[in-house]
Structure formats: structure tokens, C-alpha cells
Amino acid sequence: MSSRERLSELLDPAVTVLLTVECQQGVVGPDSALPELARQVRSSGALANVARLVAAAHDSGVQVIHAIAERRPDGRGAGRNARLFRAAERLPVQQLSGTTAVRVAPPIEVTEQDFVVRRLHGLSPIQGTDVDPLLRNLGCRTVIVTGVSANVAIPNAVFDAVNRGYTAVVPTDAIAGVPADYTPVMIRHTLALVATLATTEEVLGCLRRPVAR
Template identity: 40%
Template sequence: MERVAVLVMEMQRGVVGDLTKFPDLVAACTRHDVVPNAARLLGTARSAGIPVIHCTAAFRPDRAGSHTGNCPFIVSLLKDPAHMQEGTPAAEVIPELWDGGDLESRRHHGFSPFTGTSLDMTLRSLGVSAVVALGVSLNLGIPGLTLEAVNLGYRVTVVTDAVAGFPEEYARAVLKHTIGLLATRATAATLVEEWK
């Protein structure tokens, strides 16, 4: 029987929470009820014994372990030396989605939660063969997660009402034309009903 885990991408205080530097992304999450949909899904997953893994990003204060000059977006973000620093509140998962029994996979470089982390080994140690992905963003993180998960042999489902990106027209196009080629798409309500 297929073993599933939920991967929560970058739902952190400094990304979509009270310490964000991305107000347009937060507004998109709010318009689409991303956090309430995600919270409902995660609660059901935990009750069903499905592992929840938060895929988070942070930088060390000295930036060791992070390539900081190879990507225009990262160069722009790191003009603020305190951006998403390890050990600060900005790097924490938003409280609405965190539970003490959840796992966390932290990365210090790039946009995918698999490269340079132990996420693949963690999933395999749990016997996982399929992942359900939610979070942000449809610009970079969710496509990166989905593509790498498929390349590693996982079956992927993306929760359509628990993901967001900006501009929203672009995000919806990515969901339809890129994610649709790689993964199954389902709503939180559909998965909640399936896991009850």
C-alpha cells in the first residue's frame, strides 16, 4: 500500500507570516484561504497518521553553506543582512500550521527542498512513496519540489487551494500548465474526505 507524507513548502513567518517581506504573496494566500485550507488538511493528515514535514529555508548569519551570488532573487533578498536568519522568528513555521509531532527539513541554499538536504532519505526511512505538496510559491518552490520529487520516483499531488504565487495569473498558469504535467491536482477538501 502506498505511504503518503505531506510536504509543507516555506510556510514561514518571514515568508507568509507576520514578519514577511512579500506582501503580494501574503495577499494571494489570504484571497485563496491558503492557510485555513492547509491547517484543515494538516490536522486531518496528523489524525490519519500521515507524516507532516515542513520544508523550510534559512541563512546562517555568515551565509556559510549558501550560494549568495548566483541568483538575482537571492542577491536582492540578501541586501537585508537579517533576512531569514537561522534561529530568528522569521525562520519559524507559522504557528497555525506547526505541531510538535511534525518534522522539519531545513535548507540553506537553492529553491528545492530536496537538493542538499536529507529530505529524500527522511521520506524513504518513513516508507513514503507519494507526497502531497502545499505552500509557496508557485513561482519557484512548488515547481522545484514537484519536479525533483518526480525525478526521485515519488508520486506527487499538489493541493490547489493550499498553494499560492504572484502575480496570480502567472501562478494559476503554472498550476495548470507546469504542475498539471507533473502531478495530480486536488483540493484540500477532497484529500480531507479521502483521509478521514
């Protein structure tokens, strides 16, 4: 079986879910709390590729889940057991529940069929959230992981998906981290060991198959 045939088999729309990770305005938008990351995800084309994948998923009947990281205005329930959490408290843009910062960022489109899963704690979009139960109830076997950041949340999502028995597919040009040269190294030496890697075009080629669902 060729790599294309293998990818096509994995991306059967009936058992595939596309997960976008922290593609929210306060992270990847023009007024990001993390401007270096926002510039990288846009200049690299990763955000545009996420939007293309989401559009193709909508057209092909693949379920989309958007994983959003946020916090209450009073900070209750948020972790402080990592430098990242404490640094986030001091950022000029806060990912506060109900604000523009925690809306999915353009050009990604959200439809009524999508799930938007919000977490108030932790580093992973899967661990301790509704994502895993939703995946199981949807009959998911393959999770396409996209978004940010390649530094923390993306590897967390891949590891958690694999640990729970799902196959992770990562479109390598639809994720981003900082600095720019870190992402390909992390992909080559970490994600390649546990996930199926592909390009956005390769994934799109599989999602665009005519499917009745």
C-alpha cells in the same frame, strides 16, 4: 477506476507524506520579507488550507514534513548564483537561523511527530536536503506538496519528487504565488503534466478515512 478512487488509493496514509514548503513566518506571516506573497497566500485561503491539511494529517497518521528556507547570520554557504538569492540579501526581513522568521507560521500547528527540515542553500526543499532520505526511510510513495511559492519552490519540489520516483499530489488551493493570476496558469500548463491535482476538500476526504497505523 474513478478519479476519487485513484486519489484515495494514492493517499494511503501508510505511504503518504505531507510536505509544507516555506510556510514560515518570515515568508507568509504578517511581517513577511515578501508582503505581496504573504497577502496572496492569506487572502486566497491557501495558508488556511495548508493548516487544515496538516491537522487532518496529524489525525490520520500521515507524516508531516515542514521544509524551511533559512540562512546563517554571516551568510556562509548561501548561494549567490541567482538574482533571487542576491535580492534576498537586501530584504528588510532576513530568514536567519534561530529567529522568529524561520518558525512555522500560524495557523499551522507543529507536533512532536513532525519533521522540520531546514536548508541553507538552493531553491528546492528536496534537492540537497534531508527530505528525500526521510521520505525513503518512511516508506513514502506519495508526497502531498503544499505552501509557497508557485513561482519557484513548489514546482521545484514537484519536479524533484517525481524525478526521485514519488507520486506528487498538489492540492491546488493550498499553494500560492505572485501575481495571483500566475498560479492557475502554472498549475494548468506545468504541474498538471507531472502531478495529480486535487482540491483541499478532496484530499481531506481521503485523509479523514479511519485508519489504524
